[in-house]
Amino acid sequence: MILLIDIGNTSVKAALSDRDGIGHSFRIDVLREQGDNIFEKIQASLQAIGPEKPEGAVVCSVVPQTYSLVRDGIRKHFRINLLTVSPDIKTGLKFTIENPASLGADRIANAVAARHLYTGNLVIIDFGTATTVCVVSENCEYRGGSIMPGIGMSADALHDKTAGLPRTELRLPENAIGKNTDENIRSGILYGHAGAVQRITSEVQKELNAEISIIATGGYADLVTPFLSVDYTKAMLTLEGLRLLYTMNVNCLK
Secondary structure, X not given: OEEEEEEOOOEEEEEEEEOOEEEEEEEEEOXXXXXXXXXXXXXXXXXXXXXXXXXXXXXEEOOHHHHHHHHHHHHHHHOOEEEEOOOOOOOOOEEOOOOHHHOOHHHHHHHHHHHHHOOOEEEEEEEOOEEEEEEEOOOOXXXXXXXXXXHHHHHHHHHHOOOOOOOOOOOOOOOXXXXXXXXXXXXXXXXXXXXXXXXXXXXXXXXXXXXXXXXEEOOOHHHHHHHOOOOEEOOOHHHHHHHHXXXXXXXXXX
């Protein structure tokens, strides 16, 4: 069994995988858990699944401090091979961007999984804390993309940066014309976000001058994809990418 860990700004998502694919998965809210508690939560979740110790682990992270805690915990308590995702490992991709070292590890994992699962020119949209768009050509070139504030971040900003707007529960709006403040906020954020993403993908297609397939993933995907034209939705795209990356690089760890 291989331990897959995706460390994001809002949560840590993890799963166990074997030859048949991804099995048990769990999520830890990093805003609630601090310091060593994060790795303790990972240990507790694994123990609840079963007594078997993972034989290896692969981690992608956009939060250096949390990554250090998880890395040290894995080395101390499991003593197993650990792969850290970066452009320097085997990915099957050619990075044609400036400074690949600055690319988020989760975006690398998403690109690897999408390239493995789908054909043609791919646009991968990850609706997480930030909404990221990644473009991978049919020739396995990672071409770049875009980043904008995510849905949750947008809702938080409206509440935090204004005197009178409430913190609103994010759910699908019933109408574009809101009848109260909460409905106005939901309409503005979700229809507005969908419109922004649709414009970005339209511009990407123009720049590539080719047909594209759009893949959606991330925690907020279900709130936006009803208003978008997407070809595929893959909830565990990042974790699938981690599983593939471990398989590609496991011989380099021994």
